[in-house]
Amino acid sequence: MASINILKFGVSSPADTTPLKKLKAAGYEAKDILGVVGKSEGNGCVNDFSRTLSTHVWEPLIPESAITIFSGGTEGVLSPHVTFIVKESEPTGLQAVVGRTRMLEPHEIGTSAHAQEVASSIRALLQQSGISKDHVHLVLIKCPLLTSSKVEIIKAASKTPVTTDTYESMAKSRYASAVGIAVALDEIEEDNLEAAMQSEDCWSSKASCSSGAELEDNHILILASNPSLGTLRAASTYMDDAIDAGAILRTLEQVKRENGEVLQVFAKAEADPTGSIRGKRHTMNTDSDIHSTRHARAAVGGLIAGLAGDPQVYISGGAEGQGPPGGGSLCVIYRVET
Amino acid sequence: MASINILKFGVSSPADTTPLKKLKAAGYEAKDILGVVGKSEGNGCVNDFSRTLSTHVWEPLIPESAITIFSGGTEGVLSPHVTFIVKESEPTGLQAVVGRTRMLEPHEIGTSAHAQEVASSIRALLQQSGISKDHVHLVLIKCPLLTSSKVEIIKAASKTPVTTDTYESMAKSRYASAVGIAVALDEIEEDNLEAAMQSEDCWSSKASCSSGAELEDNHILILASNPSLGTLRAASTYMDDAIDAGAILRTLEQVKRENGEVLQVFAKAEADPTGSIRGKRHTMNTDSDIHSTRHARAAVGGLIAGLAGDPQVYISGGAEGQGPPGGGSLCVIYRVET
Amino acid sequence: MASINILKFGVSSPADTTPLKKLKAAGYEAKDILGVVGKSEGNGCVNDFSRTLSTHVWEPLIPESAITIFSGGTEGVLSPHVTFIVKESEPTGLQAVVGRTRMLEPHEIGTSAHAQEVASSIRALLQQSGISKDHVHLVLIKCPLLTSSKVEIIKAASKTPVTTDTYESMAKSRYASAVGIAVALDEIEEDNLEAAMQSEDCWSSKASCSSGAELEDNHILILASNPSLGTLRAASTYMDDAIDAGAILRTLEQVKRENGEVLQVFAKAEADPTGSIRGKRHTMNTDSDIHSTRHARAAVGGLIAGLAGDPQVYISGGAEGQGPPGGGSLCVIYRVET
Amino acid sequence: MASINILKFGVSSPADTTPLKKLKAAGYEAKDILGVVGKSEGNGCVNDFSRTLSTHVWEPLIPESAITIFSGGTEGVLSPHVTFIVKESEPTGLQAVVGRTRMLEPHEIGTSAHAQEVASSIRALLQQSGISKDHVHLVLIKCPLLTSSKVEIIKAASKTPVTTDTYESMAKSRYASAVGIAVALDEIEEDNLEAAMQSEDCWSSKASCSSGAELEDNHILILASNPSLGTLRAASTYMDDAIDAGAILRTLEQVKRENGEVLQVFAKAEADPTGSIRGKRHTMNTDSDIHSTRHARAAVGGLIAGLAGDPQVYISGGAEGQGPPGGGSLCVIYRVET
Known part of the structure; x- marks a missing residue:
């Protein structure tokens, strides 16, 4: 089985x-760790070395099979922290499984091959763990991006990169990952994967993808949440736009009821690609000093x-395919009184 | 009398x-304008030329006695817009008066002389307009800052600038303006003005100050709001910290009741100077890529x-003396059903 | 005839x-002005309102037929200034002519239609002024860009924008303008204009193009320089890469000889698109905090x-088609002793 | 003895x-390393985690007594690289010695105590290594800065930080280190250390100091260079302002003669604090989007x-006390033909 608990702690750097x-004081061992999901304080963009640094210091401390997902960017009130996903021997109501795709070739990043690889890896993980597709509330993915060097490698091999703009490659990679999730969870039919990759507006409400230069696989x-099995639960939905307070309030009211x-909130955020929110112009896509994801x-x-x-929430930027355009997926993990 | 209405429109640049x-389509004339209060889309810092540009295009169109207050910075979902304060012949419940201090000498910016000048100008405006101090809900001030040239002028005159850091001069200017407001509204005793200027932690919950390179006076x-006189009203309070949703929700519930x-929300925001919010570390004061006001x-x-x-709200950064440290003043203007 | 002089002055904002x-103290009148070419102190990118502000204050002061070219960005040691191109009644050795293309439709920006329009306008200007193609040393162009609103307008008309990335549209617009210049100066055959637009690596060593949101035409x-006619001269060449000190030193030595x-230096600069300079990696294309043009x-x-x-030189960023990839066009204007 | 060689290599991240x-292919071992001096590609400011990452990966690979000095910021054409200082058994003409001060208490950073600690450590290092003060051409120092947390620790201890602005603390720390160098090299008399700390305009032409959050000592x-002993040499001088090409050209001509x-160039750079260079206004101190050191x-x-x-040169920002105001120290390491 794959029962888990979730614990969250602030970091000083x-x-x-x-x-x-x-974590140890709370009764767990490093070997119990399935994953470390963190918000680190870099710019969350191409040259975010805070993510690499966090990955670098954490990977030697956790089991080889465990994964790290560091999402850069703690803009505004957000507070740098790590969330541990730890194995429990008894059912808790929450389940998890982690894994990796194979390394992607640079020219595959952000393409259908990338999406396909993610989809088949998720299916394998679900099967191997016995987690039901219907119980899944969130799929977090950390995916690679294109650096200048990778673009040159692709060109040298007479292949075509999905884009030559390194910042834009982050978006392409997130979208491919999200399409992979949607296919694996039957939100998109597998036959439509290619079409979804073309369209740029398919989406999964369970997807949360974040790209980084610090890895080459996904x-x-x-x-997943099975309320019949314990007191830990997940509720998921999506924000319809970046000011959709209603979606958040409704979810928090459900928790209250x-x-x-x-315990933790996972959400994706993006600048509405049309340049406006509820008909009012925003300036996130025309600000050449600060990228729109920030x-x-x-x-x-x-x-x-x-x-x-609580400022220690996991808000990740760039929601291509992860919730409706301009909005984003939202997942709340909580513990109920017994 | 000083009865007014408030109208808000988006701008395309x-x-x-x-x-x-x-505004004219809504039945008003340029001569009715008392003030134009806008959010423009620059960085809101020293080299924000969007504010100067807006001031430049608006000043020739409005009465000489009218004032402009452009606050730079529409980060995130904020939408660039202007709010007109227009005179009404009949009582509306809302009152306003506008004016200017004398030009400040560069070396006075951000000092007690600055605060004193603001205080005496506000008192004179209240007296001349017949607005009661007790009805005041908001005092908006646009105040000058120090550029490199002004710092050099001060040094050439063998005087001492309040700071040689141009960005920091914005904070000093806002604080002096806020202390002036607090003194004028009896939130601080006049005898304590000097002490307040030293302490850096006195504040007014009615103050909203914003600094810019585009002016040399304030x-x-x-x-002001007098509900007995009409259907337009103001409610004001303050946010205790930058995530004080409670203060906002309580005010909006009052409006609903x-x-x-x-019609409009005016709020101030700042990075908690202690470096944390509710005990969680934030990174706004250590981010050397984006200033904390942004x-x-x-x-x-x-x-x-x-x-x-609504993304067309007036949120201004840098809340020194304008609400408690880390929080900010908050004022909601609304119209009730008759 | 089109004889001119060049005068340069610093600006305080x-x-x-x-x-x-x-300029008047130097014996000229506003009516003598053919063009105002300036470096203003914004970010030189999409949301650079310093350019718009400069355009706004200068256009009412100069003849309607005169043009303004403000290039944003005075990074590092560069000093904000304006260069006047003024008519002279007697031959000086330097000649100039200015003009505008028609307004471009948003969907034309950065396309072959844009390049074609520039080419035909330059040819018409050369013919009407009697300036010989062979004497031309520099063609400065200010061209439009795509904002979020323009992208939406294009989509609403079921047309395709050259890119949906507003910052990238600046590069596309500069490249189209440069191809237009190369065609007009016979550096590219007219029949090859379409191919040049596809290839992205054609270039003119006389082109200096800069894009901005403040205009819709070019x-x-x-x-041009004809040394037989006077003491003012131009020397032009190109930098092979961004550290090509040799090209600059050789030109300055010619002046010295x-x-x-x-009097003034006009140069274009860009981050080498391969990500390295003389085999050494640079980080301009992977810095998500500062755009590569800056x-x-x-x-x-x-x-x-x-x-x-001299820090009052005209260095403009984004050299697509304006000198070899990674390098840029270079033109020095000077006066010789008689 | 302390004979050394210098080798420089690019890094991919x-x-x-x-x-x-x-380095090993060139015949050296890790144990030969005295120091690793690198340019890493972060912002070079408070939240530069590229420096921390580099320090983190290098320190386990080098002798405990060796030091790392990573200077963040490869703006423009600068190329990320590391320079090794390695011990040689035979005299080379170049000598070096490395060491550390004690850990500084947060409240000492940027103060006279800091300067004094640096001065006495340098003296001890010179004495222990037998290097003559007169042969010293460059003292590189990596010094600590104040983070928000350190400022809070200082306040909690009822002490006064040298500044509460984290970015400004970098400048204060560099200046204290530079004064320490000047005192140790007799450029400033020890009795004048306090006065030098007050004045802010004393300087050493041998100093190159860089601050970072990744360490608490210096x-x-x-x-040092002793041409009689071999073919490796150092030449040092200072740039009088940021465009002092003459100083560079004269030094390079000496090398050529x-x-x-x-082999390597070490230089410091800063924005002239007066806001102008040779009488022309620069905008580095009023740009709120990019810090002046960048x-x-x-x-x-x-x-x-x-x-x-060569883009692989060591240019470090923030030259307080390291060369004249607005200029910076300059040191060229070279090898002569035998």
């Missing part, structure tokens, strides 16, 4: 691994941290 | 003056726009 | 028009200002 | 340690890389 001590973490306590994280982070009363 | 047409706009419709506007803007369901 | 007084300024004094202006500006001993 | 292989590397080949590195890096024909 991207190199801070003291949360491991706190790290996958699947979270069940006498629950929020703006989006700051704004949605402010909204969710405010409503949750 | 900092040079867009088409809202004047919309522009002042005082908004009165069957009111929100972060704070994006986050608080996300929260308020989300709860108000 | 993008709104500073006092150089007009200095402003064109052609500078002729007992000349440099980096390139700062670096090449440092080199040229250092060698010329 | 801040985590790249493959230069160690190249790393010191002293480089000696039939030398440049601008200065890009510009001076462009000039030096251009003249040296």
